[in-house]
Amino acid sequence: MTWALVVRSLFRHPVRTALVVAGIAVAAALLLDMVMLSGGMERSFSRMLLSRGFQIRLSPKGTLPFDTEAMIPAITPILDDLRADPDVERVGPVLATSLHVRVGDSLLTLVGYGVDPAGQGLYELEAGADLVPGDSTGLLVSEPAAAAAGWQIGDTIRLQGRLDPQSARAEAERVVTVRGVVRFLYDARGQRSVGADFRVMQRLGRFPDADPASMVMVKVRADDRVDSVAARIARTHRTVEVNSVAALVVQFRSRLVYFQQLSLILATISLVVGVLLVGTILTITVSERIGEFAVLRGIGVRRARVVRLVMAEGAVLTAAGAIGGVILGLATARYLDAILTSFPGLPAAISFFVPERTAIAKAAVAVFVAGVAASGYPAWLAARAPIAETLRADAE
């Protein structure tokens, strides 16, 4: 009976109800987008860093991984030391450098990654075969690189390193064979990258005699030992920057703090707009139907029931708006994410809007609770209407 009265009352003015639901849906969509935005980058960053399970990163002193072109020199003793640590499961050195290949008459520039096949945390194989330890002639290519150069698995390629820009002559060359197509986890959208054995890439890159690495990824056997292992490495190797992923996320978060504050302010504004919308429309509705509520009270309907009736109308409105808002919010988030992640240099794995169940549930619940709370005042008005006076006024 209550729900019949509630739903049919809302359909008394279908256009008005539809407009209010649409308004709540827009507010809910904005709220959801802001909730996803406020934590989305941080979550996708953390997910990207942990995607292969390496919890610690070593980078050149004073930098973050891939932050600059700086190198860690003399990496071999550091790697030997790390591999000897009983808490360390795997060690993955990475060297990033510029490479070139001739495609017809043109020179194609590539990002080259040197990796250790026994401990790589840089890519995921999509087709073909992975490198195996000791494979000094194998090459892994990203989809954009393969597409740009027209490579197939099994093709033989002459990689050129340390190119002189004046003479266009390379100081180092290496003939390799394409073994597989991979997705490099830190690549920007469309980035042309290739991967080869770490030592091969050292010989093709700058400063071949310096035994350099851009970064070292470390996988610790037990998650609860990560901080102590990171601290131990930092104490032992003072020439490198040691960060756990958790610490990197904290640093990343500190860079995003204004961004997050802005998101939260906008989320709060959208919530307030939703509250005002529900509160205003229900106050108008109650004022129009005050005689009806007085009659209900007159025939013996308790105040609490009248309060429930009005609040149920608020609940139905906000539930419908919240459902619409989730759909609209996810659609707009996908659209906005496509725009924002197309910024040059941004890793393709980074998302600004991460649609997680908890974020969606939080936004929907926040809108619902706020909407129901907003119907409190009109419900109070309906329940407190003086019966005799209202009926007298209605009869005149």
Added chain:
Amino acid sequence: MTVVLGQDLTKVYSLNGRQVAALRGVSLTIAAGEYLAITGPSGSGKSTLLQLLGGLDSPTGGRLELMGRRVEGLSDDELTDLRLRQVGFIFQRFHLMSVLTARENVELPLAEAGVGRRERSERAAELLAYVGLADRADHRATQLSGGEMQRVAIARALANRPALILADEPTGELDAATGAQILELFDRLHQDGVTLVVVTHDEHLAARVPRRVHLLDGRIDRDELATAR
């Protein structure tokens, strides 16, 4: 058995800062099964008295008992419960819930009283048949004529088998023929033992009621029993 016992009832309203006495010491006793018309000119206090009798408003002074229970001092919930179970209201403008069907309107006070779905459906069907609207049960209030709406209002008033039915100008919005049908229904209610108090301007209605209380300036001017109909 006494249904209503009112002694020296007064009601004073504050109107634009001015005190207006709507009732000035009305004493009235209504026994079970009585059929009573309250008449009088506009502003004589008829509707105010009806609202006091139905627990819609509280007297400023005096003593009022409904079914032997003092009304003054009852909490809002107690008064609401009294209206739900002991009093049935019939309004001049019917005041049905326009979004509900005739059956749902009759079921409304039953649902509020906690009557189960099946029982209230049966009771509503029985009452709608009683007022001659069995075939209109599933029509929305807005799809009914004025006379039909008033019949539904009567069925709703009877839903919880109240001790007292109060009707405020029940034929005021109806044409003569339809009003006559409502009056016949009231006669039938009276014959069935329902205690019925009707506020009316309608001399035709008042003339067929066994007891007539005439109010003038907030006081009972005449309280007379008809000798014959």
